[in-house]
Amino acid sequence: MDVKPELLKVPELHALLLGTIGPRPIAWASTVSEDGVVNLAPYSFFNVFGTHPPTLILSPALPRDGQRKHTLINAEATGEIVINIVNFELVEQMSLSSTAYSEEVNEFIKSGLTEKASVQVKPPRVAEAIAAYECKVKEIVPLGSAAGAGNLIICEIVQGYISDEIFDDSGNIDPFKADLVGRMGGDWYCRAQGDSLFTLPKPGTLHGMGFDQLPKFIRKSKWLTGNELARLANQNELPDADEIAKFCERDEIQGSLKDFSDKSARLEEKIHKLAKEYLKKNKTKEAWLTLLQLTNIRKP
Ligand SMILES: Cc1cc2nc3c(=O)[nH]c(=O)nc-3n(C[C@H](O)[C@H](O)[C@H](O)COP(=O)(O)O)c2cc1C
Known part of the structure; x- marks a missing residue:
């Protein structure tokens, strides 16, 4: 109204x-x-x-x-x-x-x-x-x-x-x-x-990147909420390619993604939901690394 x-x-x-x-x-x-x-x-x-x-x-x-x-x-x-x-x-x-x-x-x-x-x-x-x-x-x-x-x-x-x-x-x-x-x-x-009652750490002294700097496939996520995107946008830099590649080798990631082909539409959903789980556990870096698997897997 x-x-x-x-x-x-x-x-x-x-x-x-x-x-x-x-x-x-x-x-x-x-x-x-x-x-x-x-x-x-x-x-x-x-x-x-x-x-x-x-x-x-x-x-x-x-x-x-x-x-x-x-x-x-x-x-x-x-x-x-x-x-x-x-x-x-x-x-x-x-x-x-x-x-x-x-x-x-x-x-x-x-x-x-x-x-x-x-x-x-x-x-x-x-x-x-x-x-x-x-x-x-x-x-x-x-x-x-x-x-x-x-x-x-x-x-x-x-x-x-x-x-x-x-x-x-x-x-x-x-x-x-x-x-x-x-x-x-x-x-x-x-x-x-x-x-x-819950705690919410204040944004760090290093300025977070903000929503506008989130890659589009994250910003437009169908599965992540505004709160979750804000948590991601509060980081001030993205992990580098080495970190992303190393993270991909983790058993939990391999296990989660093994049933999906690169092109599967459900791959995206799976990855976003996995990132959501990490965010729930306050593991923002892992959430970022999980999401960035998509760019890694779908590299041209
Ligand atoms: C939780 C609560 C909050 C209240 N807040 C206000 C307020 O902010 N402003 C106001 O004019 N009355 C407020 N009231 C109503 C006054 O407490 C009420 O009018 C009271 O009789 C005023 O007493 P007084 O004349 O002895 O000052 C509130 C009442 C309650 C129960």
């Missing part, structure tokens, strides 16, 4: 944007009102935008009833906010804290959470959270005056807390231990756990 914001009702556009822009991290924001009432609410219009200065931005939207959210009112009045991080263990308590309780209600109490005094700001942090960032509000940028308009609360972290329990033995944060959750569209969330 084409999305033309001006032709859609705000809730329709909201559903489309939130369903496609995700998973979004959740800022579980604690603030204190001018009267000293503690407030806690989740915001998934949120992210980190820089580390020097360490900057977080969240965005309470203007609701239909015109009432500004307590988080926005408090952040504006006091200039302080704590962003607690939500993981799977706390997801239901976080959701409960999103209830639009009246301003004298403390959502820590409603959601069964423990207030832990912050070091540099007045709002307490959620003691149960795996991480929390004490922030000073640098600026609030309203994005409009109608319902649905965001208000960017630009925060600078002045003090952080991260649970020792989410680090691995090398001192890195272990995503399996962190068990973070993200907000999707509708009532959907996702959990960064199990098969959802």
Whole structure:
């Protein structure tokens, strides 16, 4: 479908944007009102935008009833906010804290959470959270005056807390231990756990050759996906003729190709599928050498 914001009702556009822009991290924001009432609410219009200065931005939207959210009112009045991080263990308590309780209600109490005094700001942090960032509000940028308009609360972290329990033995944060959750569209969330987590090495400092430099029979492969072609295109040079010839002598290659004549249309399929297997096992060089057997076999 084409999305033309001006032709859609705000809730329709909201559903489309939130369903496609995700998973979004959740800022579980604690603030204190001018009267000293503690407030806690989740915001998934949120992210980190820089580390020097360490900057977080969240965005309470203007609701239909015109009432500004307590988080926005408090952040504006006091200039302080704590962003607690939500993981799977706390997801239901976080959701409960999103209830639009009246301003004298403390959502820590409603959601069964423990207030832990912050070091540099007045709002307490959620003691149960795996991480929390004490922030000073640098600026609030309203994005409009109608319902649905965001208000960017630009925060600078002045003090952080991260649970020792989410680090691995090398001192890195272990995503399996962190068990973070993200907000999707509708009532959907996702959990960064199990098969959802995977690593993808950054492209090397040597620039990969790119799709445009892939030989046409590879670029137009009927069997390799965009991800697989990208893996091949991330290499910066092709194996030389000697390597290709030597690879051809391997038993696994000889065995795989022995039933095919040079001209067989299925030879191509077999080779591409073999390359796919190597890519699955992270053996990019072998995948390249396998594919280049075709040029070798079909040399004029
Ligand atoms: C996971 C989650 C994410 C949310 N993200 C936002 C958001 O980014 N912006 C917003 O205006 N409301 C968001 N909400 C709704 C607010 O949490 C809700 O309006 C809450 O009552 C606001 O509380 P407050 O008035 O105490 O600040 C979210 C709710 C949930 C459950």
